[in-house]
Amino acid sequence: MQGLLAPAELEALRLSLAVAARSVVCSLPLAVLIAWVLGRGRFPGRTLFDALVHLPLVLPPVAVGYVLLVLLGARGSLGGFLARHFGIVLPFTTAGAALATAVMTFPLMVRAMRLSLESIDQGLEDAARTLGAGALDRFCSITLPLMLPGILAGAVTAFAAGLGEFGAVITFASNVPGVTRTLPLALYTAMQSPNGDALALRLAGLSFALGLLGLLAAEYLVRRVRRRLGRS
Amino acid sequence: MLRVQLSLRRGEFALEAAFDAPTPGVTALFGRSGSGKTTLVNLIAGLLSPDAGSVRLGDELLTDRATGLAVPPERRRIGYVFQDARLFPHLSVQGNLRYGERRARAAPALIGFAEVTALLGLEGLLARQPHQLSGGERQRVALGRALLARPRLLLLDEPLASLDLARREEVLPYLEALRDRLAIPMVYVSHQFEEVLRLATHLVLLEGGRVLAAGSVNALSLDARLQRVLGPDLVGAVLDGTVTHTDAAEGSAQLAVGGGTLQVSLRGVAPGTRVRLQVLARDVILATQPVQGLSVRNALPGTVCAIERDELGALVHLDVGGAMVLARITAQALDALRLRPGDAAWTLFKAISTRGHAFTLRTPRPS
Numbered sequence: 001m002q003g004l005l006a007p008a009e010l011e012a013l014r015l016s017l018a019v020a021a022r023s024v025v026c027s028l029p030l031a032v033l034i035a036w037v038l039g040r041g042r043f044p045g046r047t048l049f050d051a052l053v054h055l056p057l058v059l060p061p062v063a064v065g066y067v068l069l070v071l072l073g074a075r076g077s078l079g080g081f082l083a084r085h086f087g088i089v090l091p092f093t094t095a096g097a098a099l100a101t102a103v104m105t106f107p108l109m110v111r112a113m114r115l116s117l118e119s120i121d122q123g124l125e126d127a128a129r130t131l132g133a134g135a136l137d138r139f140c141s142i143t144l145p146l147m148l149p150g151i152l153a154g155a156v157t158a159f160a161a162g163l164g165e166f167g168a169v170i171t172f173a174s175n176v177p178g179v180t181r182t183l184p185l186a187l188y189t190a191m192q193s194p195n196g197d198a199l200a201l202r203l204a205g206l207s208f209a210l211g212l213l214g215l216l217a218a219e220y221l222v223r224r225v226r227r228r229l230g231r232s
Numbered sequence: 233m234l235r236v237q238l239s240l241r242r243g244e245f246a247l248e249a250a251f252d253a254p255t256p257g258v259t260a261l262f263g264r265s266g267s268g269k270t271t272l273v274n275l276i277a278g279l280l281s282p283d284a285g286s287v288r289l290g291d292e293l294l295t296d297r298a299t300g301l302a303v304p305p306e307r308r309r310i311g312y313v314f315q316d317a318r319l320f321p322h323l324s325v326q327g328n329l330r331y332g333e334r335r336a337r338a339a340p341a342l343i344g345f346a347e348v349t350a351l352l353g354l355e356g357l358l359a360r361q362p363h364q365l366s367g368g369e370r371q372r373v374a375l376g377r378a379l380l381a382r383p384r385l386l387l388l389d390e391p392l393a394s395l396d397l398a399r400r401e402e403v404l405p406y407l408e409a410l411r412d413r414l415a416i417p418m419v420y421v422s423h424q425f426e427e428v429l430r431l432a433t434h435l436v437l438l439e440g441g442r443v444l445a446a447g448s449v450n451a452l453s454l455d456a457r458l459q460r461v462l463g464p465d466l467v468g469a470v471l472d473g474t475v476t477h478t479d480a481a482e483g484s485a486q487l488a489v490g491g492g493t494l495q496v497s498l499r500g501v502a503p504g505t506r507v508r509l510q511v512l513a514r515d516v517i518l519a520t521q522p523v524q525g526l527s528v529r530n531a532l533p534g535t536v537c538a539i540e541r542d543e544l545g546a547l548v549h550l551d552v553g554g555a556m557v558l559a560r561i562t563a564q565a566l567d568a569l570r571l572r573p574g575d576a577a578w579t580l581f582k583a584i585s586t587r588g589h590a591f592t593l594r595t596p597r598p599s
Contacts, residue, residue: 123318126279129305130312131332131381141331145322228361229321 009203011178012186016210019094019169019182020162023102024109024155031106032151035113036143054107065100065171072096072172092173097180100168105161109154116150117143149225153218160214164207183207234259234385234417238275238285238295247271247441253434255290255385255417260428260449263438263461269421270315272438273387276419277312278305289385309339311383315390317370319362325373326358332381339382343414348376351413352406368399372406379416386418392427400427407431412592425466429510430589437461453510454549454556456540464544468512469558472591475505484529484583491553495529495583501590508591513547516559517580520569529583532557536575539566552579 005013038050056064072079072090082088090096120143128138144151166184173180175189187203190196234253240246247268253259261269274280276287278295281302287295289310294303311332319328333345349355352372362370371391378386391407392400404427411418411431422428428435428449435452437444445457452458453470473487473494478501485498487507496509523531534552545562548571557579561569571577 121318123314123316124320126305127312127314127318128320128331129279130277130308130310131377132306132309132335133331134304134306137335142320148322229363 005202005206006199008177009186009199009206012181012183012203013206015094015097015178015180016163016182016184019097019101019165019180020159022095022098023105023162024159026098027102027106027109027158028151028155031109031113031154032144032147035110035117035147035150036139038110039114039117053110056104057107061104061165061167062171064103065168065173068096068100068103068168068172072099090172092176092180094173094179097169097173097182100172101162101165104165104168105158108161109158112154112157113147113150116147116153120146146229149222149229152221152225156214156218156221160211160218163210163214183210233288233290234276234419235288236272236276236285238272238282238287240271240275240280240282242271245271245441247275249436249438249441249443250285251436251443251446253417253419253436256415257433258411258418258420258431259434259436260432261419261421261436261438262423262425262428262458263444264423266440267438268441269423269438270389271441273312273389273419273421276385277310277387278303278308279312306335309336309382309384311378311381311386313371313374313378313386313388313391315393317362317367317374319365319370319373319377321362323362324358325354325360325362325365328362328373328377329354329358329380332377336380336382342382342416343379345380348379351409352376366399367395368402371395371403375406375410379410379414383416386416387421388418389421390423392422392424404430408590412590425462429470429508430591454558459547464560465514466512467547467558467560468510468515469556470508470510471555471557473507473509473588475501475503475507478503485588487588489553490555492532492555494532494586496586496588497584498588505590506592507588509586509588511557511581511586513558513560515581515585516557518548518550518559518561518565518569518571519578519580520571520575522578523580526580527582528580530586531578531580534577534579536571536573536577538573539571541566548577550577550579 034053069091070076074080074083090099124142125138128142133141164184169180169182170185175181175185183203183206187200190200190203233255237250239248249268249272261272263269271280275282282295282297284297286293293301294308295301320331323331352375354372354376357365357369365373392403395403408430420431432449435449436446437458445452445455450470450472453468459467471489473489475485476488477486483497483499484495485501487494487496498507501507532552534550534557536548537551538549540547545560546566548559548561550557550559559579
């Protein structure tokens with residue numbers, strides 16, 4: 001790798017992986033919860049809530065980044081509070097890039113999990129009830145393991161998509177080399193600079209390979225888990 | 233005693249049922265599909281909530297709409313074997329069996345793990361995943377899983393309905409063994425009278441969400457309301473007897489039933505075994521005097537108790553040494569024999585057309 005890629009490119013690759021991984025790890029529990037609420041909950045305003053969760057899919061990423069900046073920026077209401085009381089500053093940081101990525105990929109994750117939740121026969125949960133399992137027990141021992149294919153698929157898809165998140169990241173976390181300059185941002189920078197064509201091409205190829213690898217890995221994992229559950 | 237008194241309305245369907253199920257004992261909820269059998273067991277399990285009514289098991293009230301009491305299913309200790317087994321696909325057979333056991337530690341053990349696997353023939357299946365099992369094996373695992381959760385009552389919702397005839401025969405003996413050895417109270421949903429005959433001590437006949445008749449299987453086999461549901465081919469007195477002699481070579485046995493002795497086709501039973509059998513009314517021949525030179529193995533003197541005339545002819549109720557037997561004869565035969573209640577008549581039926589099944593659990597007398 002060292003020979004193939006320049007240090008700056010390697011840095012962008014490392015950052016992309018780190019940002020995507022952090023975004024997935026941090027949003028995973030919340031995504032499972034939201035998927036469960038949307039899949040099993042019956043409450044007024046569920047449709048609106050559903051639409052809100054899926055909004056980043058259809059919004060311009062720049063708009064999402066901008067909203068985050070307004071909310072969490074140094075002068076934003078929430079951002080100011082976090083900075084004053086906890087010393088947490090998100091804009092222009094790697095954590096901020098991960099947050100922007102998480103918001104953008106969240107609907108993808110929730111969607112995959114919810115689909116697999118809805119394919120679970122609720123009769124199995126009834127059976128668990130008659131065997132003495134309470135609500136939390138049922139969720140942990142039956143629902144969650146049976147959702148696993150969806151959780152894995154959601155996580156890997158979100159990770160692969162997160163590697164390439166551009167608009168929200170550059171708007172909220174800016175384009176700081178070594179801090180928030182992930183692969184797509186490095187690619188954009190290369191395109192803007194004279195003589196950057198070869199570099200841009202290599203970075204584009206790298207993004208392409210990573211994305212493909214991610215999707216194949218998701219498919220492979222889901223198949224393996226399904227086979228274990230006896231559903232082909 | 234399980235005491236049920238429930239009403240529930242769902243759109244067009246209205247359930248309005250009250251019955252007592254003696255414990256120990258096996259109570260069959262019997263009726264055509266759509267009669268409300270499954271709804272009723274779901275209400276007993278607590279998976280459904282009634283509009284009005286109550287469910288009481290022994291001294292404990294489990295559901296009572298009047299006070300708003302509803303013990304959740306997970307705290308009722310009522311086992312449930314579903315029609316479709318509902319094994320957990322992500323757990324092995326062993327994992328499925330242990331699921332309820334692990335959550336029932338505080339309750340008194342009904343039967344141990346080794347005993348369940350031996351009783352249900354599951355030793356060789358423990359490491360398998362549910363999708364590697366046959367339909368019959370799946371139901372046996374579901375049965376074992378429910379038993380290991382240490383239930384006070386076992387609900388079985390047509391556990392054999394999804395199986396073909398051969399598989400049914402594979403599972404039925406296990407259910408019989410359960411009834412005779414564990415004496416766990418069961419509520420058994422079925423629309424197959426054969427299963428009721430083999431398993432149940434009591435019967436609750438349901439139609440359109442209402443209880444049409446309830447009582448012991450023996451008593452209801454003489455009841456016209458059950459006969460209408462069964463259809464003419466399955467009408468026949470259900471008798472309980474004890475094996476006195478066996479003839480292994482012929483595959484037949486002699487039974488003491490009431491005050492008389494019957495010869496029936498029956499294999500693999502020892503003298504002393506209690507046996508349940510049904511003498512189909514259409515297989516019974518009546519004679520006003522003793523007949524000789526017939527191949528018929530059973531010819532018993534009896535007394536005519538009642539005669540029901542219907543569109544098919546007549547159904548004659550006879551007291552044969554204390555046991556009631558039904559005979560279906562044509563209107564012409566009835567007229568020719570000039571039978572009247574109180575008359576003596578010989579009751580003849582072939583040993584070969586009467587199948588018995590070992591049935592150890594005694595029908596408890598209603599208290």
